Each structure stands twice: as C-alpha cells, then as structure tokens.
Amino acid sequence: MTARRTASLRVRVAVSFGLVTLVVCGALSAATWFLTTGYATAQRENAVRARVSADATLVVGTRQFRPGGLPDLLAGLGGEPDTTVLLRSAGSWARSGPAVSPDALPLELTALSPGDPPVVMRIEVDGREVMAGSAGLGTPGDLLVELAPVRELQSTRRFLALLLTGGTAAATVAGAVLGAWTARRSLRPLHELTAAASLVARGDLDARLPTRADPELAALATTFNRTVEDLGDRVRRDARFAGDVSHELRSPLTTLLGATDVLRRRRDDLPPAAREAVDLLGPDLDRFVDTVDDLLEISRMDQPVDERDLDRVDLAGLTRAVARRQGLEDRVDAVPGDTHVVADRRRLDAVLTNLCTNADRHGGGVVRLGVGPAPEDPGTVRLEVDDAGPGVAREDRTEIFERFARGSTAGRRGAGTGSGLGLALVNGHVRRHGGRVWVTDRPGGGARFVVELPVAEDTI
C-alpha cells in the first residue's frame, strides 16, 4: 500500500513536470513559429514587389522604344525558373513560364488603375501556391502580373513546424523524466526510512538509517537511529535481566529441587499432612523450574545459533521419538519424502514437545502429528500438530506466540497451565532455524499448529 502511494506521488510529480515543460515549450514554439514565418513571408513579398515594379519599368521602356523585342523580354523576366509572367496589353494576354489561366487571377490583381502602387498577395492558382505581384504599365487596362513559386517558403515552414513540434515533444518527455528522477531522489530517504522501519518491525534492531549531509534528513536519521538504539538497548537489557534473574534463581532452585526430590522419594514415610504438603509442592516446583529454564532460553534467543549445535536431523524420526516419549505413537501421520532439516536437535525437540504440551493443556490433546514435505513447496519440511480443542480465535493467532500470552485461559491458573513461554519459545526456535510457525483451523474443528523448516540441502 505504501509502495503504491509513493509510486503515484512519483507519477504525479513526473506528470506535473511534463505539463509545465509542455506549456512553456509550446508557447515559445508558437511565438517562434509566428515570428519566423511572418518575417519570411514579408521578405518574400518585398522581393516580389521590388521585382514586379522593376520588370514593369522594363516592359514600359521596351514597349516604347523596341516593341518587337517584347516577347524576348517577357521570356527573360521573373528571375526564377518557375515564375509565370503575364502581360496584359490592349486587352490581350501574353505569357511566359508555366501556364496559368488569367481568368483564375483574383480581381485585386487585375483591377489595377494606372498610378496604383504594385499589389502583392499570396494566392492559389491551379492548385499551386504562389506569391503574386501585379504592377500597372502606365496605360489603363495594361498590367504585368508575376506569379513566383513559394516552394522554399513552404519547405522552410514545414521544417520549422517539424522542428518546433519535435522539440516541444522531446522537452515534455525530458521534463517528465526529470520529474520522475527528482521525485525518486527526493523520496529516497523516505524509502530508506520505510525499509529500515520494516526491518526493525521484523526484529532486526541493528537496522540504521544512513546519516546525510542535508540538515532536515540528518535530523530524521539521527532521531530514528537513536530511537532504534534505545529500543535495542531496552530489549537487550530486558533479555539480560531475564537471563540474570533466572541464572540467580538456579542455585536456590537446585537446593529446593534436591530437598523436594528426597522428600518425594520418602513420601511414604511421611505423616499424612506432610505428604500432602509435598504433593502440593512438587508440581509447582516443577513448573517453577520449567519457567526459569524457558526464561533463560528466551533470554538467549537474540544470540545467533551456534554452528556447533547444528546437525542433520530427520524431522519425521524426531517426531516419532517425541511421540513415543509422550505416548502418542498412534497419532503420527508421516508422509513419505525427504524430511531432513539442519537443526539443533535439542531445540527442535523442545519445539515438538512444547507444541504437544500446548495441545494437551489448551486443545484437549494431540489428535494428529503430521510430518512430511510441504505439499506446495518441496524445499520445505512441514510439521502439523492438530488438537481437538476450541481452536484459536483469529485475533489471537499472532498474540499467542508472544511471551506470557495465555489465550482464553488468561487469569485461570491451575496445575495444567504452563510457563506462558512455550509457544514464544517455539516461535523463537523455529525462526532461528529459518522457518516459520503459525496456527490455523483444523479441518473438522480444533487448532492446527504448522511449522515449516527449510529442507537440508544435500541429501546423503
């Protein structure tokens, strides 16, 4: 969800950058377009006007002094090769250059009176765009019309249009990319914060934010790092405290256990009252010892697994052995397949024993101990401990794996209640072995505790 929101922010920034670039570049391009084409057209008009005036003067001179040379003159007028030159003299048209019907010419060109200044305009004649210039020849009705091609002007305009459109588009894309890059860059600290925070949430208290030169970001990083450090200190202090307390309790517990052991052995020699006292003392003392052991184990949970404790263990074999010890042999449901894992046998045994004990205490006993390769992942070995109890409410399914969580039996204490650390230990052990544990509903009622561990890599 966070990722999606961040992405959309990035997209929004990119789009804004793109739009701003488009508007600015578009306006600049339009201005360039109008200025350039206007200027080029005006230049062309001036050139045509100058030429038609000069040519008209030439025609007037030739007509006056050498009327026979007029057709030759006409052929040489116009300058450019594709220019059509039309001469109306005494009502009839003479022409040189590409053919054009004089009737197609607009009135503005042909209705010149003597003394009018030359007229220049852009017109279309026979599907051809031309710059037309018209000048009077001093006598009414006579005039010289020149139609100069505007191919160069057109190709310049086309080229300019292409250049400006392309440039605007490229700039828009560049703007969007720049926007995306800037957004990502400015959001990077946020990403790092998110990543670090989720690491911390998963229990990695060594996660830190990199320190930055930027004063605002530096403050954030420092605050975050200090918080995580404090949290880590507190967790370590708590663990050490639990460890120290249980360690200190071991000496008096040894004395207590030893003395009680003798009393239990001599139970039959005791008067009834003392016998009852010993019977009461025994189970509570055992639970006390279990709790202290579990607490010590929990306090070590943050230390990495000692390589020397690891061994290839057949989970199916271990399950059978634990079942045999607990009198549950007939509940084992072993699916054939490779069930070897790399694990500390003692801890894996504790996982199995604790899950069975948990089923006994809260789930009416184990009804099935399933073990085998995980159905959907051959790289994983799965253990399932099913009970016949009321199941675990959906909202309690994470909490029961925490320390001193007691689920529905909270507040009720009797001989059957455990240390409250059993499932936390299961969770801790399984996680330290690179696996995971969760609880779900057993088909047909009751709870199913599932443990998944990675299968041992080389099968010998």
Place this chain on the structure above:
Amino acid sequence: MEEGGPKALLVEDDDRIRRVLTVGLADEGIEVREAASAEEALPLLDEDVDVALIDLMLPGIDGMALCRSLRERGDLPIIIVTARSDTDDVIAGLEAGADDYVTKPVVPGELAARVRALLRRRRPTEQPRRELAVADLVLRPEEGVVTRAGEPVALTRTEFRLLTELVEGEGRVVSREDLLQRVWGYDYFGDTRLLDVHVRRLRRKIEQDPDSPSVVLTVRGHGYRVQP
C-alpha cells in the same frame, strides 16, 4: 542398592547445594565425599573414589583445570555440573576430559542415574576373552584393554566403551542415538555435543592423523562407523 554403593567426590562451592546433593545422592545409595574447592578435593582423591562430580565455577582453581589434572592422573569418571548449557562451557568441560555433564538446577535422582550409567560395567558375556580388531587396534572388552600396534593406549572408560560399540558395528554405521543410548544410557538422545567431543578425543588417541581420520569415520546426518 549395590553393597557399599559407589563413592562420589562432589566438588561444589555453594554449601547449600553441596549439602542437598549429598543428602539426595546418599538417599539414592551413593556415598559422597564433599569438597568446597579444587584445593580441598585433591587430597581426597587418594581415597577410594569411583566418580568425580565437579562444578565448573569454583573459586581458586576452576573446575576445568581440576578436570584436566584429574585426567592426567588417570581415567576416573568425571561428570561436570554446570550452571549453564552454553555450548562453549559444555564443550570446554568435555574437552577437559569430562565423561558427561548435567546442568543446574539438577535433581539428585537424575544425577544418581547419570552416575550409575557411567559406572555400570558391561555384562560379562558368554564367550570369555574376546578380541576385537580394527586397523592396527586390538580391543579386549572384558579386560578394558586396547593396544595400537602392540602398544597399550590409555583410554577413559567412556572412550573405551564408545570405541567398543563402534568396532562391534563391524564397519556398519552406528547411529548417534544408539551410541548415546548404549554408551551414556540416554533414552532417546542426549546432547550430540557430548558424542562429538568424545569422538574427537578418541580420534586424538587412536588415529594417525586426527584431522583426517581413517579408523573412526563420520557419516553425516547418521552417525559414525569404523573402517574395517
């Protein structure tokens, strides 16, 4: 209980724990000599003692050093009593020569069971004077003697029992569980560290090159076997 019962030397600096273990072990039929420190323990060793129970954390000479000096004197079985089950402590204690270990809080009944498992003798077998041979080693289980190329090798009782179990496998793999059960008397499994350290100690005494063993071979994930 056996007549007379085994005699244990208990070295423990905490008075109350020492008292309660003495009372508890006595109740289990084990006669206990008490010592509060290694210094106090050493003179008592000259007396008739079957097993030493040593707390690793002792004032003055510590338990580890006491273990080593006992090992130098002979093969008196040693059980270390540690406050922790940390791998380092346990392995160091076993490397120092201990045969087995228990962690506090320990119940006298459990400690007595470990003592009895350690001291039990092999049942005399029908065929007397058996001889087992592997590589250049010859074992005479009934006499507790092993020779290597004719020279006697000094093994502790536990090391000897471990070697005998392996040799009797005649080259087949003997599982960790079986070894722990037959040598130490653990029901299903004890700590495999116990077995691994003992195999290491055994190799140091009987192998040409303990780092690349040719007699006692590891079968990963299963156990050990001898190369016949």
